Amino acid sequence: MGFIMDGLDAEDYDRTYSDGQLIKRIAGYFKPKMGLVVTVSILVVLKSIMDTAFPVLVSNGLDTLVSDKGLQTAIWITLLLLVSGVLSWGFNMLRQWFTAIAVGDVVLQLRKDAFNAIMERDMSFFDEFSSGKIVSRITSDTDKFATVVTLTVNLLSQFLLFVLIIVILFFRNWQLSLIAIAILPVIMAIALGFRYLARTATQRSQRSLARVNSNVQEVISGITVAKNFRQEQNMYNEFKGINVQAYHVEVRTGVLYNGVFPILVAVANLGSTMIIYFGGNNVLNHSISAGDWFLFVQGVASLWFPITSIASFWSQFQLGLAASERVFALLDAEPRVHQSASEPVSSLKGEIEFQHMHFSYDDRQTVLPDLSLKIHAGETVAFVGHTGAGKSSIAKLVARFYEYQGGELLIDKRDIRTFDLAEYRRRLGIVPQVPFLFSGTVRDNIRYARPEASDAEVEAIAQQIGNGDWLEALPEGLNTEVGEEGKALSMGQRQLVALGRVLLQDPTILILDEATASVDPLTEAQIQEGLDLLLHDRTAILIAHRLSTIKQADRIIVLDGGRIVEEGNHEHLMLQGGHYAHLYNTYFRHQSPDYRPGEGFVAVRPSIVADKA
Ligand SMILES: Nc1ncnc2c1ncn2[C@@H]1O[C@H](COP(=O)(O)OP(=O)(O)OP(=O)(O)O)[C@@H](O)[C@H]1O
16 A cells, blocks of 8 residues: 555645634635625525425325325425425526626636735745646636535535424424434444545545646656657656556545445435334324325435535545635735835936845855945946856845845945835846747747837847847748747747847846857857847846856956955956956856867966865
């Protein structure tokens, strides 16, 4: 058994709400739908009354027929039964209809809230939660929330039916009622036992399905690497194991679900047999009528159904509550980036100053221990350093994606924490290392920065980069579809689109995380031209990986372990023979147009080389 369930342990979900809090919260969502909720409640009561009326009418009808024996009475009874049946059907249909409307409206609102909450979250949130989990919180978790509400309405209706039948039976004959309910503890014991087993089985089958999903997702995302390393067979074997596990889990769940009902039916039939025997004896000695006898036989048969359905749906109810909890956790996630005010940022000069900045993403590692740095308005600063030195982190702090723990970050001598972030970010242009393009055309993607820009403006921007030569390589120029995430374009073309996008935005501060991927010399030249345009007249932070970009900077800052170890321009730093010269020898030397293998090393102080060795 053990190995079948491997990897299906509980996830580390953040359960922080009690059931009561959750139900209160769910009820809160239904408050604006009070009219519908009241209508559904009335319909639930009416349907339950009609369902109870049916056996009562038959019972009374039997007794009347025994004494009256007239055809007219039989017709009347039939008509009444027909009316009660039709009414029950009608009430049920309306109840389901209105429930679906109310639940649909609430899920609509909940999804809107969840989506908005995600848009509001700062970047640390996305580090913590995988995209798969976030997607499932918005889609399947809100769906499960809907299931829970629909189930609750159904269960309430069943419960009401149960109470009504019990009350009527007791009014008719309490001794026989006691016999009827004697079977209930047995049914409840089986149902409760099943509740536990069903919950475990449902959780396992959900987890095994999630494993299948995530395996397929991972394989498809990494298909290029898999094919490159010829791992298809290994991947298939891995999938096969996971799929077989899901099969075993599903079979167990199916056997459990399908096995419990025959047991419950057998027990319920035992109850009916007892009622038939004792009730029949009572009819023979005239202590109850034949109609009452029928009512008991019928009543016992309908009693077990509400109990079993409450028990069997309990696990789904719990899972639905857990899903609602995950949605609410998403809505309530505390922001890590705290703004002390929301002051307008109508215009900026672009001066950036870090004062004794202390920053870490989490408690595992300090990324910037104590950074002090002033970038003047209009200055182009290139950050260089080994991987993990903290270059991107500085840029992310300027974009206010993360909260810092100590020191100050001033933009135009104003505390960044006092800014209206939406306005501030409008003045900030970011070109990420791997440019992300949304599906649509090249034109749509450039326009993304300023949706109101006219076609002529977009075209003018595209023409500015490399005289528009890059557009000729695109099959339909600006109208070329970029495909999912821009996969239909080459990496260099994607970078050019990303540059065009930021040029159109015309930000005061530019952050460019330069791509490490190499592009052909022509594209490189076009990108360089685009960059020249971008750098002109604005503050720029370049996380530079290309020698040509680094040389364009007014100042180069060399980072090591989150500290500034050197700064100056290219020539000055080369002469120093320190960290920059060492980086040059390691990364940039071969990018020089005069590069010859084995040549072009610059002199580096022995202490630096020894330090890095
Ligand atoms: N989102 C994150 N959560 C936790 N730690 C992070 C996160 N991003 C970066 N780090 C850590 O912070 C340190 C600095 O990373 P950063 O990305 O700033 O380096 P970098 O100099 O830009 O490197 P590269 O040139 O490879 O992009 C690294 O040790 C990295 O592991």
